[in-house]
Amino acid sequence: MSNAVPLPAAPKRLGSSAVRKFVKNRAAVLGAILVGFFVLIAIFAPVIATEDPFKTSFTAVRKAPSAAHWLGTDELGRDLFARITYGARTSLLAGGVSVLIALLFGVPFGIIAGYFGGWIDSVISRVIDAMLAIPFLILAIALAAFLGASLTNAMIAIGLSAAPIFARLTRGQVMSVRSEEYVEGARVIGLRHPRIILRYIVPNAVAPIIVQATLTIAAAIIAEASLSFLGLGQQPPNPSWGSMLNSSKNFISQAPWMSIWPGTAIFLVVLGFNLLGDGLRDAIDPREH
């Protein structure tokens, strides 16, 4: 039926002007470079790492940085450069998977609440309010505690804790788009709800979601490091920047390098995602300037 009637034109999506704005923004480009750098480290960890990250050596316990061990060694004589290189995998995996879980749970509920409104919106909004009332990290700690300590459970806990942020954002975006003329037009010509949502609503809500996802990856990386620091994330002997900082705190004065490098790695990758997210927001939504 709908094939006989010309479909209303959806507004232009992210254009080349946004890309130009992004490329002109030096901070955003720096963020993209930092993120790209750590992604490459994570992918090529086996090639980059000069030593086995699990290999202990009782003759090389807590050695300062040297030609043999560029970033020094830890309390079990393991090479810190190798552990930080492999730790990038844990952090980026945790950041990416957590945000994916948050998107999978948050976005559909946000779309349903924003598109249909009424009592469905009221119920979903109250659940979002309730979840947002529990601070992100405390909810993640509690969920990790009940689910058990592991990297997988930490990612689930972080993802579920971040889901209401995406649900609320998507709901707002959908509500602002659903009364647009082209959506009304799509309804008038009899398009079904799923098609309207996929063709007209989602493309227009996607830009702020991408920005939020980038910023949430930064928060998720810190959350994973925090959970691992507390012993609720990646379990030893697997390398994670958070758990490396946890063991380093017992040797602050004897081996400061054990604290400095994993922390610097977390700081740089999180800064990268924050700069990238800010740059994307500025390029997509100039009102934020």
Next chain:
Amino acid sequence: MLGLLARRCLVVLPTLIIVSILVFGMQKLLPGDPILALAGEDRDPQTMAYLQEKYRLNDPIPVQYAVWLKQIVTGDFGVSVRTDVPVADLIFQKLPVTIQLAAFAMVVALLIGVPAGIISAVHKGTVTDYSINVAALSGLSIPNFWLGILMILVVSVQWQLLPSSGYTSPLEDLGQNIRTMIMPALVLGTGLAGVLMRHTRSAMLGVLRSDYVRTARAKGLNERTVIIRHALRNALVPIITLSTLLFGELLAGAVLTEQIFTIPGFGKLIVDAVFTRDYAVVQGVVLCTAVGFILMNLLADILYILVNPRLRDAT
């Protein structure tokens, strides 16, 4: 205005009920049969039957929830399996420590974040603005537990200026209490200063573009008076409300800060409870945090209504 306030208060109720359902539901996530865990290795059938009855685990889940909620409403959060102390007592014992830490951290955040935001907005587009923005984003990107470790390394180990850990009650020794709180407050406050700076800058930029600021400048007032008396006063409204909303961030940050500086507060309570599988304490802390956050949200709403003349005069 009273009607508006009453409506805001009523909206809180369903949120509180859903929070209670979520917190109650957490114990259902536990793998395995909780009775097997409680009954110990003997798994005596009589003991297991007694425990089933005691915790009403044979009842349907809605009934279990109603019984649990009734206990919570009367202030009975259960008993800690680790210390055998009522959870409510533990929470009230630890909460003042975390509130003091959060208050100190908020002072640090306000003292750094608000002036930095004003300077950044006033000097928009300059090197000063750019530098402050980079500093704020760096503050947001530094994990506070790492900052804590670095501060211990420099301030306590190398300079030997402040104690690296521990806590002294202000009632015991106020001077020592402040000495032990300086570093944790700086660690917790720095990240929030970044958030406050960015919001202050954004609010100030909005106000500095407004008609009444332009009018004040046209009247010949000097720039300092325009910024402080006209712009800042109006920009402060969203900043005050945001400060109350940062309560949740403060509590979450306190978990890690207390862990690093060995401060016996609310955050350390939940972490210790997690490792001893003291689920009643975990539930109690999560519930109290959520209720506190909802009430702070309500306070922010009320403050916003009270300081916003258009809403205040609404009937």
